[in-house]
Amino acid sequence: MLQLKNVDVHYGSFKALNxxxxxxxxxxxxxxxxxxxxxxxxxxNAISGLIKPSAGNIEFEDKxxxxxxxSAVVSAGVVQCAEGRQLFPQMSVHDNLMLGAYVHRKxxxxxxxxxxxxxxxxxxxxxxxxxxxxSLSGGQQQMVxxxxxxxxxxxxLMLDEPSLGLAPLVVKQMFETIQQINSLGTTVxxxxxxxxxxxxxxxxxxxxENGQLVMDGDRETMLGNEEVRKAYIGA
Amino acid sequence: MMFKxxxxxxxxxxxxALLALALLFPALAANEYQVYVMATAFIWAIAVYGFxxxxxxxxxxxxxxxxxxxxxxxxxxxxxxxYGWNFWPAFIGALVITAVLGFLVGAVxxxxxxxxxxxxxxxVGFIIYLLLDKWEELxxxxxxxxxxxxxxxxxxxxxxxxxxxYYLILFFxxxxxxxxxxxxxxxxxxxxxxxxxxxxxxxxxxxNLMKNKILAFVISTTYxxxxxxxxxxxxxxxxxxxxxxxxxFNMITYLLVGGIGTLFGPLIGTLGIVWITQSLQxxxxxxxxxxxxxxxxxxxxxxxxxxxxxxxxxxxxxxxxGLGPKKVQQESKVNTAREVENNx
Numbered sequence: 001m002l003q004l005k006n007v008d009v010h011y012g013s014f015k016a017l018n019x020x021x022x023x024x025x026x027x028x029x030x031x032x033x034x035x036x037x038x039x040x041x042x043x044x045n046a047i048s049g050l051i052k053p054s055a056g057n058i059e060f061e062d063k064x065x066x067x068x069x070x071s072a073v074v075s076a077g078v079v080q081c082a083e084g085r086q087l088f089p090q091m092s093v094h095d096n097l098m099l100g101a102y103v104h105r106k107x108x109x110x111x112x113x114x115x116x117x118x119x120x121x122x123x124x125x126x127x128x129x130x131x132x133x134x135s136l137s138g139g140q141q142q143m144v145x146x147x148x149x150x151x152x153x154x155x156x157l158m159l160d161e162p163s164l165g166l167a168p169l170v171v172k173q174m175f176e177t178i179q180q181i182n183s184l185g186t187t188v189x190x191x192x193x194x195x196x197x198x199x200x201x202x203x204x205x206x207x208x209e210n211g212q213l214v215m216d217g218d219r220e221t222m223l224g225n226e227e228v229r230k231a232y233i234g235a
Numbered sequence: 236m237m238f239k240x241x242x243x244x245x246x247x248x249x250x251x252a253l254l255a256l257a258l259l260f261p262a263l264a265a266n267e268y269q270v271y272v273m274a275t276a277f278i279w280a281i282a283v284y285g286f287x288x289x290x291x292x293x294x295x296x297x298x299x300x301x302x303x304x305x306x307x308x309x310x311x312x313x314x315x316x317x318y319g320w321n322f323w324p325a326f327i328g329a330l331v332i333t334a335v336l337g338f339l340v341g342a343v344x345x346x347x348x349x350x351x352x353x354x355x356x357x358x359v360g361f362i363i364y365l366l367l368d369k370w371e372e373l374x375x376x377x378x379x380x381x382x383x384x385x386x387x388x389x390x391x392x393x394x395x396x397x398x399x400x401y402y403l404i405l406f407f408x409x410x411x412x413x414x415x416x417x418x419x420x421x422x423x424x425x426x427x428x429x430x431x432x433x434x435x436x437x438x439x440x441x442x443n444l445m446k447n448k449i450l451a452f453v454i455s456t457t458y459x460x461x462x463x464x465x466x467x468x469x470x471x472x473x474x475x476x477x478x479x480x481x482x483x484f485n486m487i488t489y490l491l492v493g494g495i496g497t498l499f500g501p502l503i504g505t506l507g508i509v510w511i512t513q514s515l516q517x518x519x520x521x522x523x524x525x526x527x528x529x530x531x532x533x534x535x536x537x538x539x540x541x542x543x544x545x546x547x548x549x550x551x552x553x554x555x556x557g558l559g560p561k562k563v564q565q566e567s568k569v570n571t572a573r574e575v576e577n578n579x
Contacts, residue, residue: 050435074441086436088429099425103441135554152441 001026001187002047002078002156007056009039009046009211016042018211020056024156024189024204029182031198032191033222033232034208040191041083043208044158047189048080049073060156075103079154083161083191085145089134093125096133096144100151111151118147121177139170143177150181157181158189163197175201195232199223207232238556241549257405261398274401276509277408278466283489283501284411285458290487291496292424293451294431298483299340299356302363303456305478307333307463309367309374312473315384322384326464333460334453341452345445348434360480368475379474386468400469407465408502411458416498418454427451431496492533494542503541 002024009017017039024030034040045051047058049070058065060078068076087096097118101111119126122143128136133144142162149157159178163171171194179201182188192198199205205222207215215228222228243249256263261270282304289297310329314320320328344355367374374380386394386403394400418424426447429437434444467473485508493504511529515522537544 045435048439050438069443070435070438071441071443074439080439082436082439086433088425088432091425091428095425098422099429099440102422102426105422132550148440 001028001061002189003057003059004043004047005057005059007043007046007058008054009042009051010054016211017046017053020213022206022213022216024187026187027182027185028203029179029188029190029201031195031202031205032189032208033193033195033198033205033228034191035193038208039211040208041160042211044080044082044160044189044191047073047078047158071103074152077153077155078158079149079152079156080158081145081149081160081162083164085138085141087133087141087144087148090132092130093133093136093144094129097125097147097151100148101153103152110153114151114153118150121150121180122147139166139174142166142170142174146177146181150186154186156187156189158191160191161193162190163192163194171197193232195228199228238549238552241545241552244545245549254409258402261401267397270401271397272509272513273506274397274404274469275466276506277401277404278462278469279486279489279509280502280505281404281408281411281465282459282462283486283493283505284415285455285462286486286490287495287497287501288415288418288427288458289451289455291490291500292419292427292431293448294427295345295448295451296350296353297356297452297455298353298480299344299360299363300455300459300486301480301482302360302478303333303337303459304463304466304482305363305367305473305475306336307460308467308473308477309380309463310460311464311467312380312383313373316380316382320384322386322468325384326386326468329460329464329467330457333463334457337453337456337460338449340456341449345448345452357480360478360483364475364478364480367478374475377475379472381472383467383471383473385471394468404465404469407461411461412498412502419498423447423450428496488530490540492530492540494540494544494546497540497542497546500540500542507541 002022004020004022007017007020008015020043032040032043042051046053047065049065049068049072053066056066060076063076065073065076065078088099091099097115098111101114104111104114124140125143125147128140133141136144146159146162149159162174162178166174175197178188178190182201190198190202199219199222202219202222204218205216206213207222207228215225217225260273264270264273282300286297286300289295289300307329310332311322311325314325314328315322340356340359344352344359347355368377370376386400388394388399392399394403418427426437426442429440429442430444430447438444463477466477489504489508490501491504492508493502494500511526512522515525518525539547
């Protein structure tokens with residue numbers, strides 16, 4: 001579904017991503033592990049079209065994403081839910097969600113149906129629909145952020161550290177929901193520092209260090225890998 | 236007590252009371268001069284509504300806004316005085332000219348971001364001013380344009396008189412407020428706000444930045460052109476000083492004081508400052524000694540402006556009282572700050 005071939009990204013003279021080769025298969029839940037500053041968000045931004053790669057190719061379902069406008073990438077079916085939630089705090093939850101459906105704005109019936117599906121995933125948001133998104137708790141805001149991304153009807157959903165700053169119980173629910181989204185047919189690429197929780201739901205995982213992918217494997221391989229356990233799980 | 240008063244102000248019926256007050260103003264005013272001042276304030280308010288679309292909602296500080304006001308005024312002035320057009324065709328012409336020029340300037344300037352965009356548009360505003368002043372063959376230069384046609388009346392209505400023209404301008408102001416509220420409630424308005432919150436975030440939602448920024452720019456310049464056209468029809472003289480960059484800074488002040496990005500901020504700020512300025516006329520140039528510090532205090536302690544601070548205070552108070560949006564709406568017809576603003 002998504003294939004990155006020899007992708008480099010530069011910020012000026014600094015090489016932020018170095019020769020990235022990565023594959024995300026249709027229906028998979030692929031986890032990208034890495035410490036702060038490893039380059040996970042840069043990689044997501046490159047796939048989303050927010051940053052232009054200096055070398056290499058990003059292919060999604062036989063389309064080359066390099067050079068595409070970010071809005072065209074969203075229309076193609078690749079949607080990013082950025083780190084830090086980034087909601088419109090003054091807008092209501094409903095308006096935030098509906099902005100996610102921007103690329104399908106003419107399909108009102110489809111959007112209504114999609115909104116119901118999102119509210120089934122996050123029932124609490126129905127109660128809060130008329131509240132300003134900024135007045136919600138961190139966990140609820142993360143639900144709005146994921147819900148908004150889901151409103152774009154992604155075929156590939158990229159979640160950048162959705163568990164960041166959330167209470168442990170909320171994190172658990174969040175990972176269950178991500179797994180549910182995946183089981184309903186959306187391919188997920190998940191960047192996380194919470195390696196144990198992420199690997200438990202992953203079909204495949206990559207490890208990123210200093211802008212390079214240094215390791216990859218399926219869930220069992222990664223969970224059993226001594227280096228991964230030491231560096232990211234702490235066991 | 237204060238909350239109840241606030242809820243009363245935010246009651247949907249308040250806008251009709253405000254409209255009734257505006258309709259009765261000529262009867263309540265002490266003299267015709269006050270009606271004239273109010274009509275002029277309404278014209279500036281229309282222009283500030285335009286400024287609010289591009290700067291308040293969309294987050295792009297357009298410092299050429301006063302220039303587009305002058306283009307609207309000059310379009311009517313030149314088409315009626317030099318080419319013999321009637322007012323209304325010239326008025327439509329002014330809207331088309333400001334929209335087209337807005338599109339052209341927007342298409343170039345909006346490639347820049349933030350302060351680079353602001354500096355670029357500042358230069359555009361200054362170029363417009365210089366053209367009005369120096370291009371004598373077209374604009375009559377420093378002597379300005381006289382003999383501008385007044386809006387054509389009908390029946391006994393003669394728009395050369397102050398009171399009929401007051402109602403004409405009020406009609407356009409009400410239309411502009413209604414139109415802006417429609418934009419604000421629509422997906423287009425939310426798209427502009429999304430862009431204001433950040434280019435990357437807006438783009439990651441699939442929003443075409445350039446298209447929407449240009450659209451906001453064209454809407455704003457058309458508002459400015461409309462205000463300028465009405466100004467020319469009412470004052471019936473225009474000169475290069477109408478394109479002075481200072482007008483843009485006045486509009487920024489009106490918007491900051493009233494409440495940037497709010498529906499009633501442009502009206503509150505413009506009317507408030509125009510009337511405060513009028514009441515301090517006896518101090519002549521020294522009025523700025525009082526007016527300046529007042530503005531500084533307002534901006535420091537109420538950075539959201541009068542309207543924005545009030546809405547935020549009401550929302551916090553509603554939350555503190557444990558009134559959810561629906562409950563508040565039931566009890567006092569107050570909704571969340573943003574929704575009330577949308578409903579108004």
